[in-house]
Amino acid sequence: MRIVLLLVLSLLGCSCSGSIDEPVSYFNVETPRPFGYVNGDEIPQRIVIETRSGISLQPGSLPGKGQINRWLNLNRVTIKQSGQRYQIDLLYQVFYAPLEVKSLTLPGFTMQLSQGEKSISQNVPAWTFTLSPLRELVVRQSEQGEYMRPDSPPPLLTDTQALYGLAASLSVAVLIAAYLGYLYGCYPNMLRRTLFKQALRKLAGLSKADMERALTIVHHALNSLNGQPLFSNRLDDFYRRNPQYLQVSSQLAWFFNYSNRYFFSDGMIAVAQDLQQLKDLCEQCRKIERGSR
Amino acid sequence: MIRTIRHFTLWAALALSLAAFVYSAGTLYGIHHDNNLIRQLISGKDVAVNKVISGEPELRLARAFYFKQKHRYDEALSTLSLVMDKGDRNFQAKARYNLGNLYLEQAVQQAKTININAAMPLAGLAKQAYRQALALDSGNWDAKYNLEVAMRLLPEMDRVDIPDDSPINQKSQLWTTVPGFPRGLP
Numbered sequence: 001m002r003i004v005l006l007l008v009l010s011l012l013g014c015s016c017s018g019s020i021d022e023p024v025s026y027f028n029v030e031t032p033r034p035f036g037y038v039n040g041d042e043i044p045q046r047i048v049i050e051t052r053s054g055i056s057l058q059p060g061s062l063p064g065k066g067q068i069n070r071w072l073n074l075n076r077v078t079i080k081q082s083g084q085r086y087q088i089d090l091l092y093q094v095f096y097a098p099l100e101v102k103s104l105t106l107p108g109f110t111m112q113l114s115q116g117e118k119s120i121s122q123n124v125p126a127w128t129f130t131l132s133p134l135r136e137l138v139v140r141q142s143e144q145g146e147y148m149r150p151d152s153p154p155p156l157l158t159d160t161q162a163l164y165g166l167a168a169s170l171s172v173a174v175l176i177a178a179y180l181g182y183l184y185g186c187y188p189n190m191l192r193r194t195l196f197k198q199a200l201r202k203l204a205g206l207s208k209a210d211m212e213r214a215l216t217i218v219h220h221a222l223n224s225l226n227g228q229p230l231f232s233n234r235l236d237d238f239y240r241r242n243p244q245y246l247q248v249s250s251q252l253a254w255f256f257n258y259s260n261r262y263f264f265s266d267g268m269i270a271v272a273q274d275l276q277q278l279k280d281l282c283e284q285c286r287k288i289e290r291g292s293r
Numbered sequence: 294m295i296r297t298i299r300h301f302t303l304w305a306a307l308a309l310s311l312a313a314f315v316y317s318a319g320t321l322y323g324i325h326h327d328n329n330l331i332r333q334l335i336s337g338k339d340v341a342v343n344k345v346i347s348g349e350p351e352l353r354l355a356r357a358f359y360f361k362q363k364h365r366y367d368e369a370l371s372t373l374s375l376v377m378d379k380g381d382r383n384f385q386a387k388a389r390y391n392l393g394n395l396y397l398e399q400a401v402q403q404a405k406t407i408n409i410n411a412a413m414p415l416a417g418l419a420k421q422a423y424r425q426a427l428a429l430d431s432g433n434w435d436a437k438y439n440l441e442v443a444m445r446l447l448p449e450m451d452r453v454d455i456p457d458d459s460p461i462n463q464k465s466q467l468w469t470t471v472p473g474f475p476r477g478l479p
Contacts, residue, residue, distance in 0.1 A: 039444070040427040040437035070449060075428060093431060095424055097444035134441045146401045148442045149435035151394050152387045154355035156331055159324045165317035173310040180303055 023113060023120045026050035026085075034129040039097050042075065045106065047088040047124060054115055057086050061112035068107065071096040094131060101132050195221045196286040203279055211270035214278055215259050221285070232256035244288050251281045331355040337362060345372075350379035354388055361395055369395055386429035390436045393422035397443050404446060416447035 030046040037043065049057070059079060068074050076091040092106060108126035112119055140147050181187065199221040206214050222230045226238055235256070239246050255278070262268050287293035327348055330340050334355040345356050353376045360369035373392050377385070400415035423440035426433060 038437060039441050040423075040431060040433075042431040073424075073428065093428060095427070095440065095444075097441040134438050135445070139445070146404075146442060146446070148394070148397060148401070149438050151358055151361060151391050152433075152435065153335060154331055154358050155351055155384065155387065156328045157324045157349055157351050159321055159328075162317050162321040162324055166314065166321060169310050169313035169317055173307060173314055176303060176307040176310060180307065183300075183303075 023052055023055050023115065024049060024122055025052060027122060029124060029127070031127050031129075034127070037094060037129060037131045038134050039095060039131070041094055043092045043094065043106070043129070045090045045092065045127070047090070047111075048085070049088070049111070049122065050085045051113060053084055055084070055113050055120065056115075057081075058112040058114055058119075061110065062088065063090070063109055068092070071104070072106070096131055098131050098133050099137060101130050103128055103130050105129075192225060193289050195224050196282055196289050200279070200282050200286055203282055206275070208270045208272045208275045211262065211275060214275060215262060218255065218278060218282060219259065221282075225289075232260070245285070247288065247293065248281065248284045251277075251284065255281055327352055334359040350376040350384065350388075354384075354391070357391065357395075361391070361398075366395060366399055382429050386426045386433060386436075389422045389426035389429065390433060390439075393419045393426060393436065393439060393443070395419075396422060397439055397446075400443070400446060413447055416443050419443045420447070 026049065028048045030048065032044065051057070057079070062077060062079075063074055065074055065077055071094060073093045073095065074090060075093050076089070078089045080087040080089075094104070096102070096104065106127045106129070108124050111122045111124060113122060114120070185191075199217050202217050203214055219230075225242070230238055232253070235249075235252065239249065245252070258274065262270070284293070330344060330348070330352060333340055334352075335358065337359065339359065340356070345352050353372050357369045357372040357376075360366070360372060370392075373388060373395065376388050377392075379385075380388070396415045396419035400412045400419055403409075403412035403415060420440060420443045423436050423443060426436045427440065430436075
């Protein structure tokens with residue numbers, strides 16, 4: 001029982017003291033390795049601070065951009081705030097030429113936090129690091145005297161942007177020209193290669209009752225392919241110019257015969273099989289025009 | 294009507310894209326021409342002045358590089374000073390590094406002839422240029438090295454250990470020198 005009482009008391013004690021009274025609930029200075037820097041290096045320092053609500057950071061109390069002392073510059077100060085959490089990134093740059101490994105100190109400073117009219121200070125401690133020399137103590141000599149690094153060669157102009165512009169404008173021009181060419185009928189061969197494709201598409205929706213229309217469609221496709229109306233007595237001439245269609249000569253003969261009978265004799269009744277045969281013919285012709293047969 | 298408009302729009306778009314093509318082809322040709330001039334300058338052959346004056350800052354940087362190789366320091370300096378604020382960050386860092394080298398080389402030469410009075414300001418200018426180059430691009434190792442050369446040539450007095458009470462001294466000094474509030478003015 002006594003132990004339980006003690007536990008409860010200690011828990012109460014913990015909750016009473018601690019972060020509620022503290023104006024700053026979290027404070028940390030994050031710095032990189034404290035060694036291995038050389039003249040001209042940049043050293044980042046991150047300060048993370050979390051305050052109680054109602055307390056805000058005074059940005060004016062942070063060190064200002066520019067020269068801090070003879071050998072130290074502050075190049076960038078960025079403050080990121082999310083709620084009561086502040087993340088302050090300082091970027092220092094060292095300009096110091098030591099003769100041997102030398103220990104230097106980033107100066108500390110005091111940040112001001114304000115709560116209404118009250119002001120609270122928070123110390124950022126100084127940070128010590130070591131700086132190494134780049135040159136040996138007894139310096140080698142070149143013909144001109146002291147050895148120094150040569151000039152940086154002047155850069156060439158970049159042509160990437162102009163190349164992209166060239167490629168983009170050229171491709172747009174070619175596309176538009178191609179489309180205009182299509183509109184102006186500059187690709188008769190391309191149209192000839194889609195004659196039976198279009199005919200097949202039109203035939204697909206037809207039934208045996210539309211036999212007249214189906215026959216007209218196939219006639220139209222053959223006429224367009226021939227360049228002039230094609231009749232059965234001129235088939236030889238057609239084969240001479242389009243020898244690849246000899247493969248379907250028997251089917252074509254049937255087609256002209258059937259069309260003749262359909263249009264010029266009475267009492268002809270179309271059956272579904274005829275329409276199917278017509279579609280088959282069209283399919284064969286499509287394969288020929290596509291070049292796959 | 295709509296078809297006619299579409300038709301004309303297509304022709305206009307074609308004309309526009311062809312114009313853009315001609316323009317970028319011209320730009321590309323200009324870039325290649327300038328790059329040839331830069332290569333020529335790097336290899337140590339001079340080019341006509343008017344080509345450089347009307348050209349890009351890269352061309353001027355190349356000409357300054359050429360002058361420096363030929364030890365014509367004054368001409369190199371006047372050419373470089375024209376491109377200091379031009380170009381992107383990287384270009385400015387390069388220009389400042391080359392400017393630093395220009396000063397440092399002269400400073401080293403003066404120091405060799407024991408002409409310290411001439412060498413000191415040149416080394417100071419070199420250091421300033423290297424610091425600026427490093428502020429723009431802290432990864433430039435050549436600038437770090439040459440800054441160290443300049444700093445050894447002209448060592449800086451360490452003023453880090455000034456006692457902390459100096460502002461107070463200054464303050465009290467200030468109060469003693471202020472004669473008092475002027476009276477009797479309207």
